[in-house]
Amino acid sequence: MAVSTRRLQKELVEIQKQGTPVGITLLSADDFQTWLFTVQVLGDTIYSGELFALKFRFDGQYPIQPPAVQFVVDEKYQAPVHPHVYSNGHICASILGNEWSPVLSVIAVCVTIQSMLASCKKKERPPDNERYVKHAPENPKKTQFVYHDDTV
Amino acid sequence: MQPNVVSLSESDSVQDPTDFPPSSIAPGLRDLDDSLRCPICRELYTAPVTLSCGHCYCSLCIRNSLSSKAECPICRQNASEVHIRKNPAMESVVKSWASGRDFILGLLKPQEDHRTSPSVDSQGKASNTQPDSPSKKRKRTTDDTLTSAAGERKLTPGISKAQVQCPMCNQTVPERTINQHLDSGCQSYLSEASSSGTRGQQKEQWSKVFGNSGITHRNKDKGKAKEKEKEKDGDPDGLSDVDPLPKVSYNVLKDKLIQEYLTEHGLPTNGGRDACIARHQKWVMLFNANLDRSPANRQSLDQLKRELKKWEEAQQTRKHSVTDVVAYQKEHKSEFERLKEEARRRIPDKTSNSAAASGIIVIDDDE
Numbered sequence A: 001m002a003v004s005t006r007r008l009q010k011e012l013v014e015i016q017k018q019g020t021p022v023g024i025t026l027l028s029a030d031d032f033q034t035w036l037f038t039v040q041v042l043g044d045t046i047y048s049g050e051l052f053a054l055k056f057r058f059d060g061q062y063p064i065q066p067p068a069v070q071f072v073v074d075e076k077y078q079a080p081v082h083p084h085v086y087s088n089g090h091i092c093a094s095i096l097g098n099e100w101s102p103v104l105s106v107i108a109v110c111v112t113i114q115s116m117l118a119s120c121k122k123k124e125r126p127p128d129n130e131r132y133v134k135h136a137p138e139n140p141k142k143t144q145f146v147y148h149d150d151t152v
Numbered sequence B: 001m002q003p004n005v006v007s008l009s010e011s012d013s014v015q016d017p018t019d020f021p022p023s024s025i026a027p028g029l030r031d032l033d034d035s036l037r038c039p040i041c042r043e044l045y046t047a048p049v050t051l052s053c054g055h056c057y058c059s060l061c062i063r064n065s066l067s068s069k070a071e072c073p074i075c076r077q078n079a080s081e082v083h084i085r086k087n088p089a090m091e092s093v094v095k096s097w098a099s100g101r102d103f104i105l106g107l108l109k110p111q112e113d114h115r116t117s118p119s120v121d122s123q124g125k126a127s128n129t130q131p132d133s134p135s136k137k138r139k140r141t142t143d144d145t146l147t148s149a150a151g152e153r154k155l156t157p158g159i160s161k162a163q164v165q166c167p168m169c170n171q172t173v174p175e176r177t178i179n180q181h182l183d184s185g186c187q188s189y190l191s192e193a194s195s196s197g198t199r200g201q202q203k204e205q206w207s208k209v210f211g212n213s214g215i216t217h218r219n220k221d222k223g224k225a226k227e228k229e230k231e232k233d234g235d236p237d238g239l240s241d242v243d244p245l246p247k248v249s250y251n252v253l254k255d256k257l258i259q260e261y262l263t264e265h266g267l268p269t270n271g272g273r274d275a276c277i278a279r280h281q282k283w284v285m286l287f288n289a290n291l292d293r294s295p296a297n298r299q300s301l302d303q304l305k306r307e308l309k310k311w312e313e314a315q316q317t318r319k320h321s322v323t324d325v326v327a328y329q330k331e332h333k334s335e336f337e338r339l340k341e342e343a344r345r346r347i348p349d350k351t352s353n354s355a356a357a358s359g360i361i362v363i364d365d366d367e
């Protein structure tokens, strides 16, 4: 069995045995290629009451390479309005790019993104949203993001 | 052929630190199991090495990681392959732990049965907040949990036909002979399955590499005495005073030279320049990582080549999936169903409800 599959298998068992952190729920993990989570920002934040869905896609390079992670945008879910989140769901977060480390995990990514939302004070899209969304590749990993700041 | 799915899934069973009860019940054991695991692959260390910062990984895992990013994955201190130092003390600790792990889990089981407190609550909370409060309502949960903590593990080796994956070499080994297998430095007591399973798809090029006798047969044909002898010197390929292979700058090399590098190690040269480079790169990694095991634990060159072949086949499956997505998904679906089924059996009902409520959204935006 591939290393990536075994690693994901362990993460899944851990999720099922230990549960997920508060505000994060496993929505589906039908295979070892795509997992979906819901994310809620708890407490008194500008996103209170909103529910988002995160989609993880894995290839055989995981965990050496990061998973492709984006917010789900469909008839049920929208991407949060946030300066680092494009309206197509793509996320500009260094942890998903050059700050990825193979000791991170799916849950660690969920928690990081949850706290990225929690610390946001003003709902706005990235300044280049329209231009980006028009030409964005389907897979956010194919985008070379210039990180807006180094706090995420 | 394995008789049924159940025994197959046992062979692949996911081991993780939560197999052990929390420290309120078995102090230290869960943490111990956790600290003997590589933070990259989360398996018990194979050929553990440390970087200059002191952080420890499987040799192969950190070599893979460094080839994509020159830093320690934990502390992000700059690092490269020259900083890799083997850690034989950790290696022998892991080896002992691997051979005693199931035994300890077995010992824990009857002890846990006397407990009435919730041992491993679904959220891992109950045990921390109120470790000693007995609760009849919890009883059932506890029993279920016990199955997950120590279930499906057999203390009596003689009767088990189950296959396990060797934590050192990742090959399939009959459960009852895993200790002997480990003692042999991963040289013998391999399952029939570990060689016959892939034989069908063997490419012509690769079958030349192995000839007609795989390692399994060689060992089987040998007399007991001879086998013992080989175990003693433990170094069939004379790897003990071999230097690691140097890194190669492929882009300045002619195709022919790359092929010669492969031939030199008895590796196939088919598949074009990129395939040859990838093959050689992986070979260097596997070869050097193997040297980070202590001599008695090293894999034979044959086993390394088998690893390389397995890796190459996995690469091809992935490429194949682009053209035949449906077949690929089907294949993985069944594997996944099996693993999921297994995971389910190992956990109390309540824990799985987050997963059970799954499958609502299907996002199909590929292509």
Ligand SMILES: [Zn+2]
Residues within 6 Å of the ligand: B038, B039, B040, B041, B042, B043, B045, B046, B057, B058, B061
């Ligand atoms: Zn590892």
Ligand SMILES: [Zn+2]
Residues within 6 Å of the ligand: B051, B053, B054, B055, B072, B073, B074, B075, B076, B077
């Ligand atoms: Zn470090």
Ligand SMILES: [Zn+2]
Residues within 6 Å of the ligand: B166, B167, B168, B169, B170, B171, B181, B182, B185, B186, B187
């Ligand atoms: Zn082995």
